Amino acid sequence: MYAFTYERPTTLAQAVSHLQAGGQALAGGQTLLASMKQRLLAPEQLVDLGALPELQGVCQDGDHLVIGAMTRHQDVANNALVRQHLPGLASLANGIGDKQIRAMGTLGGSVANNDPAACYPSALLALGATVVTNQRSIAAEDFFQGLYSTALEPGELITAIRFPLAQRAAYAKFKQSASRFALVGVFVAQTQAGVRVAITGAGNGVFRHAGLEAALSQSFTPEAVAQVAIDASDLNGDLHASADYRAHLITVQTQRAVRLALA
Template sequence: MYAFTFERPTSLADASRLAAGGGKLLAGGQTLLASMKLRLANPEQLVDITAVRELAGIRREGQSLVIGAMTRHADVAVSGDVRAAIPALADLAANIGDRQVRALGTIGGSVANNDPSACYPSAVLALNATVNTPTRKIAADDFFPAMFTTALEEGELITSIAFPIPRRAAYIKFKQQASRFALIGIFVAQFDSGVRVAVTGGGNGVFRHKGLEEALTRSFTPESAAGVQVSTDNLSSDLHASAEYRANLIGVLTQRAVAKALG
């Protein structure tokens, strides 16, 4: 292992200062440590934020559920507050990776990394969440410009994510069996103002599908989703699946997600 310095702040102020000074934030380490082992990342300073207690926790604020950035996937999965307010979010967390990944991985780390096949970005986008940092609030629609890219500025860290509570929602993914990432994942959320549908695993990062949203806003039924033609434009084609296969999965999984949301 090459040389680097290691810091473990215990306050948000110290963590922010170290990040602003060029330190690489270490949350759950599920992506960063693997990248370092493969020599794909070579940070000169690691800033372990696992001891910053104010970054973890789950609370209800009015009609929103606020989850601290350092909250583990396993904690989201079993939280009574999450299960009561947005059960689809608890279900999503319970099926990320394997037990070890869920015990170490964090919601803030996943969202900040923005892997194009990760589960959490679809929940953030479909639920129209707000990503909070020490200095500002970022709307979900503005947060994910491209794969492994976010609206975060250099040295900026996520403190929490606020999820509006929908009327109903559901998440379904078709897993890559080796990695357990989503070959395609669909998060559907129905609000009084309409329906939002987010797709992960399909291409250059998470995205909303306007055609499915419009159809499901008119009629929130599997049959309505089945009537939407899903284009292969901008969908990935690789060793795991062709663009045509992914397009078919988007349609089928959306129908299943709607049926799941309807109970």
């Protein structure tokens, strides 16, 4: 490992000051530290966010759940409010990686990294969540901008995610067996405004599918999904799965998610 400085601020203002001076935020470190070990990233300063209590925890604010950016995956999965009001989100968090990753990885770190096969972005997009930073609030529709790309500006820090409550919501994914990332993951949410379907693992970042949403808005059943054609031309193909296979998995995982939501 090469030389770098390490800061562990105890206030949000201190953290933001370090980040605006060029520091690299360290949340759970599940991607960052591995990238540093492989010499893919070489930050000169790490800013550890682990000592900021205001970035942790879950609370209910009217018809929203507000989850701090530094809340660990296992805490999202086990939180009573999440399990009561958004059990699909709790189930998603419980299926990320293994126990070690869930014990260290954070909601905000995953969202900021925007891995194209990560699980959380599909929940944000399907539920119509809002990303809250130290500067502003950003709708999920505007936040995710493609492969590892987000609307965050230099020095901007995610502080929390606001999740609207849904009538029904569920997540289903087909795991890549080694990494446990999603070959295809589908989050389905039924709200008063209609149905939203967000897909991860299949394309150049998370995306919604208008055809699936229209079909499920008419009939929220697994049978309705079977009638929707999935275009494979814009999907990923690699050594793990072809684009055509991922298109098939979108249908299968969406049907699974609908069944889970109805259960």
